[in-house]
């Protein structure tokens with residue numbers, strides 16, 4: 233098929249016509265889902281805020297189901313499709329393999345998303361996004377999710393195809409860029425995950441249609457989390473790739489070591505398939521040996537991989553800054569970083585919040601025995617709002633500030649507001665995560681409409697501190713919604729009203745990536761080795777917090793009733 | 797900008813790794829191993845481990861056993877609904893039914909005694925969340941989980957349901973007395 237290639241005059245990135253359209257449509261669809269998700273977030277938070285308690289119970293559970301699906305599945309997946317096409321077609325400067333399939337993927341996902349939302353808003357499918365059997369949703373709830381999954385799988389296939397095209401048409405030489413390698417990691421995990429997902433989604437659909445009589449409730453949880461957890465590793469791989477991308481574009485940063493970073497991505501592929509275990513630590517149907525093996529041996533290698541990225545990303549930035557002459561003390565490189573550039577500030581807050589809050593809380597939560605202190609409490613959503621929100625969502629928001637000018641050819645409107653948005657959203661969401669974890673530590677349940685237990689035969693008074701934490705949850709949740717809403721406003725506003733930018737030269741054939749000689753690289757980065765003491769200090773700080781928090785929780789555990 | 801370009805050293809896998817990076821990798825690895833060993837250590841020396849004892853069952857089978865237990869050990873009833881308060885024999889076995897939307901019956905235990913509490917659900921997933929102790933265990937229909945527990949303090953405890961189980965989920969509150 234005839235197509236054209238446009239070279240962006242600002243960034244030098246080259247966009248193939250079809251890939252560019254697909255990236256735009258997927259990104260915009262993602263933003264629309266984020267809008268729906270954001271509205272539901274506001275309703276959820278105003279209901280969980282004990283002083284307000286906005287919605288009645290039935291509507292709360294309906295809206296919470298929609299929030300989980302529209303945010304975790306739809307917003308994230310659509311944006312990831314754009315990331316995949318960018319990391320393949322744009323970074324490798326080649327045409328997209330099978331754009332027709334990519335459009336089919338897009339429409340399947342869009343229609344699937346709408347069908348599931350219809351099912352949810354009709355009111356008969358308030359089963360939460362986990363849809364544990366035997367609680368049953370309407371059949372089209374499951375059908376919609378299956379369509380989304382099939383669409384995503386096709387999109388991933390187009391990504392793989394595009395890598396083959398680039399290799400065959402020799403648009404680059406040597407190995408894949410690190411960012412593309414990260415996206416490849418995400419795509420490989422996505423393939424496994426979606427296939428595992430098919431193993432549970434199809435039977436569930438048949439069951440909802442009455443064709444299959446019963447699905448074992450424990451088995452469902454196990455296979456479902458094979459999908460549900462591993463897919464979080466897609467998000468981590470994607471946002472780590474985005475971190476590297478931003479470090480490269482903003483600072484010209486070069487990975488400290490290609491080998492180490494790639495090895496860390498490889499660890500994700502090898503060791504996260506089985507982490508569904510840590511959602512089942514307090515379940516009856518699995519043995520302790522199975523739980524320990526799956527959470528430790530398999531998961532800790534993935535944790536190690538995240539710790540490695542958590543070191544190499546800031547390390548690469550520090551090295552780049554030091555090469556530019558910011559060499560005073562431990563932290564001049566960080567102080568003199570472009571904190572007013574939302575691309576950088578968003579990325580850095582994402583990195584810190586994901587590492588210190590999301591990462592540490594996740595490992596503690598995933599420790600076999602400690603899980604009993606937190607399973608199904610508010611700690612759990614607190615934890616994942618510091619992974620998939622301050623980690624993935626914020627990284628995607630940050631990279632959008634980069635993409636609007638180069639991909640959509642519009643200048644961002646209201647630059648002052650753009651500057652503060654990552655702080656507003658990133659900080660309030662981090663605090664929200666923290667106070668949610670605080671409430672969970674005090675026992676408050678997730679997915680629970682009424683802390684006063686109205687209609688129950690007894691009373692239970694939560695400690696005052698729990699109400700305090702839930703009040704703070706309300707306040708910071710509202711601020712976070714404002715921060716997220718501001719981002720949507722800025723992005724949509726810029727797409728509609730931003731100053732049009734020059735698209736750059738269009739050609740009917742791709743310009744391959746120039747061969748990057750060692751000499752050219754040395755000229756750009758300096759060949760000598762640069763030490764990164766500031767990053768070492770940050771990493772040690774992370775490590776110490778990690779160790780302390782980990783053992784504090786064992787101490788808590790040792791104080792509860794004896795169990796065996 | 798090399799993260800978005802092919803590696804400048806074509807033989808990147810032959811580049812040496814910096815000492816500091818090695819050190820961090822080593823720290824991360826050792827820490828992973830410490831966390832691994834910690835779980836095993838706690839299984840051997842720790843006093844809070846979730847029981848491994850579980851059986852496949854059906855709501856009917858479980859309800860029958862629980863009803864027998866309740867009939868034999870009820871000491872009084874409480875609340876308007878006349879919920880039986882059942883004294884679990886010291887160091888003996890007790891049953892707790894999770895169903896829409898109640899924990900049934902009320903259990904009475906003694907501090908320092910060890911009990912085998914059988915948990916199962918009659919319908920959907922439920923969440924056994926003992927407050928204010930904060931122990932949380934998933935309760936799944938079709939599975940009978942036998943949890944050995946030893947209360948360490950007297951008092952009146954609440955069992956909150958913390959797995960979403962439908963419109964009455966927030967009213968699913970149970971009770972355990974520890975004398």
Ligand code: HEM
Pocket residue numbers: 269270273274276277280296297299300301303304307308360361362613617620621625677678679680708709710712713716
């Ligand atoms: C914009 C601000 C947001 C606020 C204030 C917010 C607030 C909340 C709260 C309070 C809950 C817990 C409700 C409960 O368990 O009772 C929740 C659940 C959840 N949130 Fe968010 N959220 C926000 C954004 C997001 C984003 C961006 C994502 C995903 C990328 C997300 C994904 C989820 C998921 C998956 C759940 C679990 C739903 C369930 O339990 O089934 N949220 N949110």
Ligand SMILES: [Cu+2]
Pocket residue numbers: 894895897921922923957958959960961965968
């Ligand atoms: Cu329940």
Ligand SMILES: [Cu+2]
Pocket residue numbers: 922923957958959960961962965966968
């Ligand atoms: Cu419940």
